[in-house]
Amino acid sequence: xxxxxxxxxxxxxxxxxxxxxxxxxxxxxxxxxxxxxxxxxxxxxxxxxxxxxxxxxxxxxxxxxxxxxxxxxxxxxxxxxxxxxxxxxxxxxxxxxxxxxxxxxxxxxxxxxxxx
Amino acid sequence: xxxxxxxxxxxxxxxxxxxxxxxxxxxxxxxxxxxxxxxxxxxxxxxxxxxxxxxxxxxxxxxxxxxxxxxxxxxxxxxxxxxxxxxxxxxxxxxxxxxxxxxxxxxxxxxx
Numbered sequence: 001x002x003x004x005x006x007x008x009x010x011x012x013x014x015x016x017x018x019x020x021x022x023x024x025x026x027x028x029x030x031x032x033x034x035x036x037x038x039x040x041x042x043x044x045x046x047x048x049x050x051x052x053x054x055x056x057x058x059x060x061x062x063x064x065x066x067x068x069x070x071x072x073x074x075x076x077x078x079x080x081x082x083x084x085x086x087x088x089x090x091x092x093x094x095x096x097x098x099x100x101x102x103x104x105x106x107x108x109x110x111x112x113x114x115x116x
Numbered sequence: 117x118x119x120x121x122x123x124x125x126x127x128x129x130x131x132x133x134x135x136x137x138x139x140x141x142x143x144x145x146x147x148x149x150x151x152x153x154x155x156x157x158x159x160x161x162x163x164x165x166x167x168x169x170x171x172x173x174x175x176x177x178x179x180x181x182x183x184x185x186x187x188x189x190x191x192x193x194x195x196x197x198x199x200x201x202x203x204x205x206x207x208x209x210x211x212x213x214x215x216x217x218x219x220x221x222x223x224x225x226x227x228x
Binding site for chain 1: 157158159161164174204206208213214216217218219220221222224
């Protein structure tokens with residue numbers, strides 16, 4: 001069965017520090033998709049990235065970067081030079097066509113606190 | 117501006133009452149979804165609709181009902197059969213089923 005594990009329940013860092021949020025997934029499919037969403041205190045989930053299983057290239061978008069490693073079934077998210085506005089709960093999710101019929105399997109989320 | 121709107125932002129339900137949460141999108145997306153989020157938890161799928169006039173149960177459909185009569189609208193009714201409805205409800209849509217989901221601002225439902 002598919003599963004997404006975000007082992008870090010809460011992380012607290014001082015502004016300008018780099019921080020990495022871990023995501024480990026399990027699936028039997030060879031084709032699957034991984035996602036990261038941000039949920040600020042307002043509650044709305046904001047889409048950050050989608051990555052398919054055949055594209056292991058790391059992605060960088062401004063201060064955000066993602067490291068996808070199939071060998072360790074991980075899709076980690078790094079924020080460089082963190083800012084107070086990055087404070088939110090971050091969710092990792094997985095979907096695949098066979099086991100989940102494309103339904104999103106969600107991790108429990110990591111609460112990130114950036115202190116000024 | 118294209119997007120997903122949910123109303124109301126806060127909703128209060130009395131015991132034995134049915135309440136309906138609104139979700140509208142003007143993104144021309146075929147698929148729409150309803151999720152429930154409890155405090156400190158991840159999201160759980162209630163219902164989803166791949167196309168107009170069609171919908172399927174998710175993991176926690178009991179006590180909920182939906183309709184999809186128009187492409188842009190996917191209302192969720194929380195019935196009196198849902199014994200613990202207090203939660204944050206999020207609506208999402210995607211251009212087709214299985215593609216990236218985009219979320220609305222959510223509705224907080226509280227029981228009086």
